[in-house]
Amino acid sequence: MSVELQYEEKTQRTSRFTLKGILQDPALLFAIAVISVFLFLFIIYPMLKIVIYPSSETWRRFFTETRYMKILKNSVLLAILTTFSSTLIGFCFAYALTREDFPFKRFFRATSILPLISPPFVTGLALILLFGRQGLITHTLLGLDVSAYGLSGLWFAQTMAYYPVAALTLSGVLKSINPTLEYAARDLGQSEWGIFKTITLPLITPGIASAALLVSMYSLSDFGNPMVIGGPFRVLATEAYMQVTGMYNLPMAAVVSFFLLIPSLGIFLIQRYWVSRKQYETVTGKGGTLEAPPTPPIVKYSLLVILSIASLLTISIFVVVICGAFTKTWGVDWSFTLANFSYTFLSKMKDIWNSLYFSLLASLGTALLATFASYIIYRKKFWGRNALDLIAVLPGALPGTMVGIAYILAFNRKPLLLTGTAAIVILSMIVRNIPFGYRNGLAVLHQIDESIEESAANLGANTLQVFKDIILPLLKSAFSVTIVYTFIKSMTTVSAAIFLVSPGTNIATTSILGLSEHGYWGQAAAMATILIGITILTTLLFETIGGKEKKLFDF
Amino acid sequence: MISLTRKTFLRVITVLMLTLLFVTASAYASESLVVYSPLHEEEIARILDKFSQETGIKAEFIRLSAGAVAARLIAEKDHPMADVFFGGSAETHESLIGEEILRPYQSPVLKDIDPAFYHPEYYWSGFYVGAIGFAINNARFKEKYPDKEYPTTWEDLLDPDYKGEISMASPAASGTAYTVVATQFFRLGEEKAWEYLEGLHKNISFYTTAGAAPAQHAALGECTIGIAFGHDVMKLIQSGYDLTLIYPKDTGWEVGAVSIVKGGPNPEAAEKFVDWILDVDGQQFHSDISLRVATHPKVVLPEGATPISELQLIDYDYEWAGQNRDRIVEEWNKRFLD
Numbered sequence: 054m055s056v057e058l059q060y061e062e063k064t065q066r067t068s069r070f071t072l073k074g075i076l077q078d079p080a081l082l083f084a085i086a087v088i089s090v091f092l093f094l095f096i097i098y099p100m101l102k103i104v105i106y107p108s109s110e111t112w113r114r115f116f117t118e119t120r121y122m123k124i125l126k127n128s129v130l131l132a133i134l135t136t137f138s139s140t141l142i143g144f145c146f147a148y149a150l151t152r153e154d155f156p157f158k159r160f161f162r163a164t165s166i167l168p169l170i171s172p173p174f175v176t177g178l179a180l181i182l183l184f185g186r187q188g189l190i191t192h193t194l195l196g197l198d199v200s201a202y203g204l205s206g207l208w209f210a211q212t213m214a215y216y217p218v219a220a221l222t223l224s225g226v227l228k229s230i231n232p233t234l235e236y237a238a239r240d241l242g243q244s245e246w247g248i249f250k251t252i253t254l255p256l257i258t259p260g261i262a263s264a265a266l267l268v269s270m271y272s273l274s275d276f277g278n279p280m281v282i283g284g285p286f287r288v289l290a291t292e293a294y295m296q297v298t299g300m301y302n303l304p305m306a307a308v309v310s311f312f313l314l315i316p317s318l319g320i321f322l323i324q325r326y327w328v329s330r331k332q333y334e335t336v337t338g339k340g341g342t343l344e345a346p347p348t349p350p351i352v353k354y355s356l357l358v359i360l361s362i363a364s365l366l367t368i369s370i371f372v373v374v375i376c377g378a379f380t381k382t383w384g385v386d387w388s389f390t391l392a393n394f395s396y397t398f399l400s401k402m403k404d405i406w407n408s409l410y411f412s413l414l415a416s417l418g419t420a421l422l423a424t425f426a427s428y429i430i431y432r433k434k435f436w437g438r439n440a441l442d443l444i445a446v447l448p449g450a451l452p453g454t455m456v457g458i459a460y461i462l463a464f465n466r467k468p469l470l471l472t473g474t475a476a477i478v479i480l481s482m483i484v485r486n487i488p489f490g491y492r493n494g495l496a497v498l499h500q501i502d503e504s505i506e507e508s509a510a511n512l513g514a515n516t517l518q519v520f521k522d523i524i525l526p527l528l529k530s531a532f533s534v535t536i537v538y539t540f541i542k543s544m545t546t547v548s549a550a551i552f553l554v555s556p557g558t559n560i561a562t563t564s565i566l567g568l569s570e571h572g573y574w575g576q577a578a579a580m581a582t583i584l585i586g587i588t589i590l591t592t593l594l595f596e597t598i599g600g601k602e603k604k605l606f607d608f
Numbered sequence: 609m610i611s612l613t614r615k616t617f618l619r620v621i622t623v624l625m626l627t628l629l630f631v632t633a634s635a636y637a638s639e640s641l642v643v644y645s646p647l648h649e650e651e652i653a654r655i656l657d658k659f660s661q662e663t664g665i666k667a668e669f670i671r672l673s674a675g676a677v678a679a680r681l682i683a684e685k686d687h688p689m690a691d692v693f694f695g696g697s698a699e700t701h702e703s704l705i706g707e708e709i710l711r712p713y714q715s716p717v718l719k720d721i722d723p724a725f726y727h728p729e730y731y732w733s734g735f736y737v738g739a740i741g742f743a744i745n746n747a748r749f750k751e752k753y754p755d756k757e758y759p760t761t762w763e764d765l766l767d768p769d770y771k772g773e774i775s776m777a778s779p780a781a782s783g784t785a786y787t788v789v790a791t792q793f794f795r796l797g798e799e800k801a802w803e804y805l806e807g808l809h810k811n812i813s814f815y816t817t818a819g820a821a822p823a824q825h826a827a828l829g830e831c832t833i834g835i836a837f838g839h840d841v842m843k844l845i846q847s848g849y850d851l852t853l854i855y856p857k858d859t860g861w862e863v864g865a866v867s868i869v870k871g872g873p874n875p876e877a878a879e880k881f882v883d884w885i886l887d888v889d890g891q892q893f894h895s896d897i898s899l900r901v902a903t904h905p906k907v908v909l910p911e912g913a914t915p916i917s918e919l920q921l922i923d924y925d926y927e928w929a930g931q932n933r934d935r936i937v938e939e940w941n942k943r944f945l946d
Contacts, residue, residue: 285814382848556668567649
C-alpha cells in the first residue's frame, strides 16, 4: 500500500467502509463470504425448508384455530415473566460478583453455574420432588397439597435455569467498565446512586438489553422445562413437539415452531431500537489498573440476601438429583445403592463420551465463528450487514424441535447429506449457540472505540490481522464465556439432538430423557450426575489451562 | 482458557477442521443393525445385547417416542438410516404403510402366531400385547377416600369426588392416550363416547405428554389415579412404589409390533432380528424383562403379569382406530384444549 493511499485513508475515515474499501481488503471479503455461507446454509436454508414444507392448508389452520392463538399468548406471557425475573436476578449476581469487596464470591459464582450444567428435565423433576404434591418442602415440611405444574412452576423453573445466562452476559460488560470513571464521578461529588445512574447504568444498558433479549428467546424456545413441569400450561415449543410425537404432523409442527419467531422478532426490534440510541464507549478500550471503589453496605447486604436465596434453591435442586442417584427408589425405599451407576458404566459410557467430544468441538467452533461474526458484522459496513445481524441471532428463537426437524429435512440428500453423522449433531449445537456468542461479542464491542482498529488499519493491517491482534485479545472475556456456555449448553442439550442423533452418535441427554420418561429416575439421576461431574471437571480443566488471569467463568 | 496467540489460534482452527472431517467420514462406516425403538431405554439395550450374543450381529439403537420414530422415518424417507422399527403400537406402524416407509416381511415364525397379531400383508408383526389399566396410589387413595372402594370400571372414574385426581396423557401427544380414547368409541359408540370423555375431562388434573407419565404421577402421589398401560404400572410396583394395578372391564389394548424399514442399510440383518424377536426365546426374554404379555403361545408368562385370558378386553379395531385417528384427535383438541 502506497504512502499516498494511507494518507488518503486517514483523511477520509469512512473510505474503508465503502464498497471500494471492501474490495481493497480481500481478507474482509473472504471473511464476509465465509460467514454468509455458513449462516445461510445452516440457518436460513433449513428454515426455508420449514416454510416450504407445510401446505397452505396447514398455514390456514394455524390462524383459524383459537387454540394456537392461546398457546401463542401463553408463550409470550411466560417469556415476559421469565425475562424480567431472570434478568433481575442475573444482574444482582453479575453486579455483586464483579465488585472487589463482595463476600463469598467463589461460592456464589459456583452455584450460579450449576443450573446451566443440569439438563432441564432433571431440574423440573427436582422441582416436582421438592415442591409437588408429595414434595419434600411443600408436603412433608409444610403439609401443603399444591401442584408444582403450571405457569408458576414453569416460571420458577425457567428463572432458575436462565438467570445464569443473564449473569454471564452482564458480568462480561460490567467487568469492562473502567473504575477510573467511578472515581472521577466521586471526585466530582456524585452520590453512590448518582454514580450508578449516570455511569454504570448507561454503560451496561446494551448489556442488559442483550441479556434480556437472550433470556426471552431462550424462554420462548425452551422445551425441557415445559415438557416436565408445564402441565396444563401449554406453550408453542412443546406444542410443536406434540405435533410430531402425537400426530406425526411434521407440517403443523413446522408451522407452530415458525410462529415462535414472531414474538422473538418483536423483542429483537425493540431491543435494537432502544440500544442503538444509548451507545456509550469507554474510549480506552478495556479496564484500568485502579482498584474499584467499595460497595455501599446497604447494597451489599441486600444483594447478599438475594444471592443467598437463589443459591440455596439451586443447591437443593442438585442435592435432590445427586441423592436420587444413590437412592434405591425415591419416596419409597431410601436405602443407599450404587446399582444406578453400574448401569451407566456398563452400557452408557459411549453416549457420555459422545456428549463430551461433540460439545468440545461445538464450543470451539461456536466461539470462533460467533466472535468473528460479531466483529465483522458490527464493525464493517457492507451491503447485507443488517440481514446477517438478524440471521446471527435468529437461532436463539428457534425451538430445538424446529432445528431438529429442519435439519432432517434440509440435510437428508446429496450433496448436503449429513443425517446420521456426528457433524449434524455438532452443527446443530454450534448454530443454536451462535446467538449467545454473537451477542456477547457485540456487548463488548459496544465499548471498544473504533479508533483503535482504525489505527491498526492505517498502519496496513488487513481485517484478519486486526481481528487477531486487536479484537480477539479485547474480546477474550466474551470469547471464553462463549466457550464455557456453549460447552455446557451442548452437554445438556436435548430438544434438537433428539431428532439428529443416530445409533452410534447418541448423546447422554437423550438417554437420560429416555430413562426418566419411563420412570427409571435412579438411573437417569445417576447418569445426570456423571454428566454434571464431567461438565464441571472439564470446565475446571479449561480454567487451569488458561491460568488465573483468564478465567472461563469470567464473572 | 488457551491464550490466543496467532499460532494457537491457527492451530485450533486446523484441529477443529480436521476433527470435523474425520468425524463426518467415520460416521458413515457403521455396519451394525440400526434400530429405532420407543421401548424403555434399558430394555432395548438388554434385548439387543442378547441378540448380538446369539447371532453375532452387532446392533445399535436410539430410543425415541413412537411418534418421533414415525416422524423421523418419514423425514428420512429419501435416505433411510434405520433398519428396524422395534416396538410401539401397531397403529403407529400401520400409519407408515401409506407413506411407503415399511417393507413387508413374512417371517417363518409367524406360522406359530395368531394372525390377529400381525398385518395380513406382513408389514408389521406383533410380539407383545398390552392392556390399559388404572394405577392407584394406595396411600393417597386411603387418605382422600377412606370410605370408597377402588374404581374397577370406566364409569367409576366419573365420580365427581375424583376432581383433579386423575391423570391421563393427551391423545394429541401419546399413543397410549389415543388407545384410551378409542376404547371409549368401541365401548360406547361415537356420541356416548364424547359424553363420557366430557365427564372424564372434569376429573383430569391435566393431560401429560408421555403415555407412561400418568403411572409415574400416581407413583409419586402427584395424582391418585393414573391411566396407563398395565406393564408400565407393573414396572413401578416392582421397583417398590405403593400402587395397585386394576384392569377395568372392557379395557383397551395394543399390539406391540416390529417392522422393517424399506431401503434400510442392512436388510438381511433386519430380517434375522425380526425372526429372532418373534421366536420363543426372543419373546420370552423380552417378556421377562418388560412384563409385557408375549404373542407367541409357548412363552411362559413372567411373574406379576396378568394373562390376556383373565382380562376383559374390548373388541379393538386397530384399522378403524388408525384411519380415524386424525379426525378424533382433532375433535378432542377442539373440545378439551380450546
